[in-house]
Amino acid sequence: MTDFVQSSSRRFVAGAQWPRWHVFYGSQDGSPDSALMAETLRQAVIFLSHLCGVPLTHKFIMPHMGISVEPTALDPLVPAQVAVELDVKDMKLSAGQLSALTVSARFLVDGTAIGEGTAGARIVNPATYERFRGTVPTEPPAAGEDLLACADVGHATQRNVMLGQSRRPLVWPLRVDPTHPIFFDHPLDHVPGMLLVEAARQAVRAACSRPDADFAVFEADFTKLVEFSYPVDVAVTPVGENNAHAVMRVRMRHNEETLMSLLARVKVP
Numbered sequence: 001m002t003d004f005v006q007s008s009s010r011r012f013v014a015g016a017q018w019p020r021w022h023v024f025y026g027s028q029d030g031s032p033d034s035a036l037m038a039e040t041l042r043q044a045v046i047f048l049s050h051l052c053g054v055p056l057t058h059k060f061i062m063p064h065m066g067i068s069v070e071p072t073a074l075d076p077l078v079p080a081q082v083a084v085e086l087d088v089k090d091m092k093l094s095a096g097q098l099s100a101l102t103v104s105a106r107f108l109v110d111g112t113a114i115g116e117g118t119a120g121a122r123i124v125n126p127a128t129y130e131r132f133r134g135t136v137p138t139e140p141p142a143a144g145e146d147l148l149a150c151a152d153v154g155h156a157t158q159r160n161v162m163l164g165q166s167r168r169p170l171v172w173p174l175r176v177d178p179t180h181p182i183f184f185d186h187p188l189d190h191v192p193g194m195l196l197v198e199a200a201r202q203a204v205r206a207a208c209s210r211p212d213a214d215f216a217v218f219e220a221d222f223t224k225l226v227e228f229s230y231p232v233d234v235a236v237t238p239v240g241e242n243n244a245h246a247v248m249r250v251r252m253r254h255n256e257e258t259l260m261s262l263l264a265r266v267k268v269p
Contacts, residue, residue: 001043002081004051010088012051014044018080024160024182027214029269030073032080032114034215035201037107038067039194041117044084045103049123052098059129061122062193066219069115071267083108099123133189133225147175153202154211162199163206163234170207174199174232174252191226193260199234200250200262207236208246210268216245218264230254239263 003015018025018036025036046060074080085106092100105117124132147161155161159180164173176191178184183195197220205213226232232254239247245265252260 001040001047004044004047006051010091012044012048012086012088014040014047014084014086016040016044016082016084018074018082020076020079023157024155027269028212030076031071031214031269032069032074032107034067034069034115034218035194035198037069037115037117038065038197040082040084040107041065041067041103041105041119042194044086044105045101045119045121048086048088048103049098049101049121054098054123055125057126059124059126061124061225062119062222063122064118064120064219064221065193065197066118066217067115067215068117068217069215069267070113071216072112072114074109074114080109082114146173148172148202148206152209152211153205154213161202162195163202166206170203170236172203172206172234174226174234176228178228189228191228191232193220193222196220196222196226196252196260197262199252200260200264203234203236203250204248204264204266207238207248208266208268213266213268215264216267218262220260220262222260224257224259226252226254226259230259232259 001014002017006012025033027033087104088101089104090102100122102120106113107115146164147158148163150158150161153161162175164175166172183192205211232252235251237249239249245267247265250262251258
């Protein structure tokens with residue numbers, strides 16, 4: 001994030017800069033990266049909430065996020081200066097303080113729309129969060145060693161791989177590296193949602209045998225926190241086609257319980 005202004009009581013504009021090249025995010029054809037767009041929206045929702053008075057000590061739980069990417073190419077010679085128009089659709093207060101909100105977003109570069117998004121968030125104070133978390137073990141796992149080849153999931157280094165070797169067709173074990181600087185730039189007590197979105201994208205790439213695939217549209221529902229101690233399967237189910245794009249559902253399961261579900265329209269360059 002580079003800037004943030006409030007244009008009315010429920011409307012804001014955030015500025016963001018996307019680099020020309022990034023060690024993790026990026027696409028082969030120069031189109032906007034759906035995961036980078038999602039991360040930008042996540043940061044904007046949190047910053048907006050703090051701007052509305054939420055203390056820095058409070059915790060955010062995002063039960064839903066959706067992203068839609070326009071078929072456009074960014075200029076590869078300069079960083080993308082992104083304007084994110086944010087519209088707060090729903091706000092809930094508890095004891096006079098913001099406790100939940102839903103935000104819709106429109107992403108623009110040089111006045112041209114490149115995507116849209118929606119995100120919901122629940123906000124709780126530290127004491128409530130501790131009661132919510134209970135006594136679940138929070139010790140980060142050791143990174144798995146049976147990773148898929150990075151080239152098969154669209155990355156240049158094994159450190160960016162979130163999936164282990166498949167044991168059943170279209171099912172891969174989730175692998176979490178708690179030292180990864182993109183997802184763990186500060187201490188966390190559970191697997192972050194953005195890592196789950198990336199793992200879902202990698203599973204789709206592996207299922208399609210297209211490491212250059214990305215989400216044209218995705219809707220993700222996070223129904224339960226993914227604990228470090230959980231063995232989690234990432235399962236892909238082809239659903240059909242929509243406007244010549246493959247439609248796939250990805251579920252993350254622990255002991256047959258779905259912790260996160262993502263429905264995506266998949267595009268390839």
